[in-house]
Amino acid sequence: MTGPVRVALLGLGQRGLQHLRALWTLQEQGAVRLTALADAFASNLDADKLRQYAPDLRPEEILRTTDFDELLAQEQDALYICIPPNLHQGQVVRAGRAGLHLFVEKPMSLFLDEALEMEAAIREAGVLSTAGFQQRFDGRYEAIHTLLLQGRRPLMACYTFHGALEGHNVKHHQTEVHGGPRNRVWTANRAWSGMTVVEGGIHPLDLWRYWFGDVAWVQAHYQHRPPAEVFDDADNPYAYSVLFGFAGGAIGSMTLSRLRKVYTSYADHQVLWTDGRAILGSEDVTVYHYDGPYPPPQPPLDESVSRVLYRGRGGDDTFAINQAFIQAIAENRPELIRSPFRDAMNSLAAVIAANVSDELGGKRVDVQQLLTAESYACFRQKPQQPVANTGH
Ligand SMILES: NC(=O)c1ccc[n+]([C@@H]2O[C@H](COP(=O)([O-])OP(=O)(O)OC[C@H]3O[C@@H](n4cnc5c(N)ncnc54)[C@H](O)[C@@H]3O)[C@@H](O)[C@H]2O)c1
Structure with missing residues (x-):
């Protein structure tokens, strides 16, 4: 892949904001370009709140939305999903089928049928994936x-x-x-x-x-x-x-x-x-x-x-797992990922x-x-x- 990896984030809560901080650093290094930030609540997309994690964030350069369809419509390579594990409503499956590489926070669901469905979609789409087990990078x-x-x-x-x-x-x-x-x-x-x-x-x-x-x-x-x-x-x-x-x-x-x-x-x-x-x-x-x-x-x-x-x-294991995932996408090197969804x-x-x-x-x-x-x-x-x- 040439150019930075284009990344969207769904869920800007405690964990999503930690990923935003890491991805912002990677953006400053030229490895990432953030495309979209989505959350169920508009207040979690407030620019001043986000700037505590992404200091120079310019709202006009990143889509901020409460609508997952709008996020999916953007041109991008990868999606991070950081929502509470009981609240999934098919986002992983839809994003996988749309060809997006997926970072899914742990636990990927509270329900095994739902997680198996996610796993099948990721496998069939052939996209790269990781679960959020950053401690493997500690x-x-x-x-x-x-x-x-x-x-x-x-x-x-x-x-x-x-x-x-x-x-x-x-x-x-x-x-x-x-x-x-x-x-x-x-x-x-x-x-x-x-x-x-x-x-x-x-x-x-x-x-x-x-x-x-x-x-x-x-x-x-x-x-x-x-x-x-x-x-x-x-x-x-x-x-x-x-x-x-x-x-x-x-x-x-x-x-x-x-x-x-x-x-x-x-x-x-x-x-x-x-x-x-x-x-x-x-x-x-x-x-x-x-x-x-x-x-x-x-x-x-x-x-x-x-x-x-x-x-x-x-x-900083959170930064390390982000760096490895982005590098795996950029260089098509799945071996850099330590917790592919299937393994997790x-x-x-x-x-x-x-x-x-x-x-x-x-x-x-x-x-x-x-x-x-x-x-x-x-x-x-x-x-x-x-x-x-x-x-x-
Ligand atoms: N790897 C880790 O160390 C680590 C640490 C903390 C949390 N987590 C995991 O990350 C996930 C999120 O946890 P959190 O701590 O960020 O919770 P949180 O409640 O702080 O944040 C969740 C965010 O997701 C948003 N959201 C919920 N449903 C949504 C939807 N359908 N569409 C868009 N946005 C939606 C919420 O509005 C909120 O901003 C959980 O699975 C949690 O277990 C992992």
Whole structure:
């Protein structure tokens, strides 16, 4: 392709604005030309609001619209879709059929039938695609990927995140207009977010897939929030325990919670292989492994079995995933994309399988069967009455 990649964005909320910032930098570097910005609410397209992310944005040079048809009518190469996952209304399928390369934010849908339809449209159109799993571009997690590739056999990953319920962001979608939470914190609401494993747990789960390969089965138990204890429509469960079984034999154990009145969060992320362990911190990655003659004459000192594998916060992964996607389009190099939509389907199916397992009393759910078997058809369907219609 010659000239900058022409890009449109649908959904200028929290995530769409982060992409706008990255795409604006790429535009300044000559790699991108933004063509259209679309949102369901005109107020989210206010030029002053957008300029906080795209400082020199000139409204006359970019279409701003609340009409998806108007966006599609523009001449462009790629579309980013950053809308709440319960609100898709065929935009991915239509854009794929129109020949646009697609960046679809995670989770690509809350409903597997809908996601399978998107995947088929992307495959049939032959366009490039990525899901929004930017953490695969975080230096800390790349370092683990490289380490495991060097002949280590992964056994297990453990991820614990105790988040504060009040720590959820206020979002940009006017959810109250569509029967959603009045405080616009849709990530705390079950019908809008798909619950916390789908909304947030999908990120560590996708990293585990980056390191270990596909998930084969899932078992889960949740501690649900009784209706009398729900405030502000935040009806997601209190706590979650999920076991992911990988086709290669490793397992992943995920513990999440969103308690009220705690106001602090706690995170712990570890990866174990047959003769080593890594702790993935916010500032670095430390590996624990004894490397000397074995067995050692004396028990080694603690400091001699630990080393810093990676120092730092991992870089700007959102910019990195944008840069890779745009370069993949410009140079027709699909191999630069780390989460093509087709690949991301296993991440999506695995977290939805956790919800299904909990609903079935902790039954082990086979991910492939969840995607295909008649017995799971009812768990794949989108409800007849979607939570909301958009277009304001
Ligand atoms: N990859 C990440 O780290 C990451 C981070 C945050 C959010 N996300 C994902 O990005 C998606 C969007 O989340 P968000 O945080 O930006 O939410 P948000 O509510 O802040 O923004 C969503 C935006 O989409 C707009 N919108 C909704 N329906 C629309 C429609 N039909 N047409 C046009 N615009 C529409 C809303 O008006 C709003 O501006 C979600 O799937 C979320 O899970 C990903």
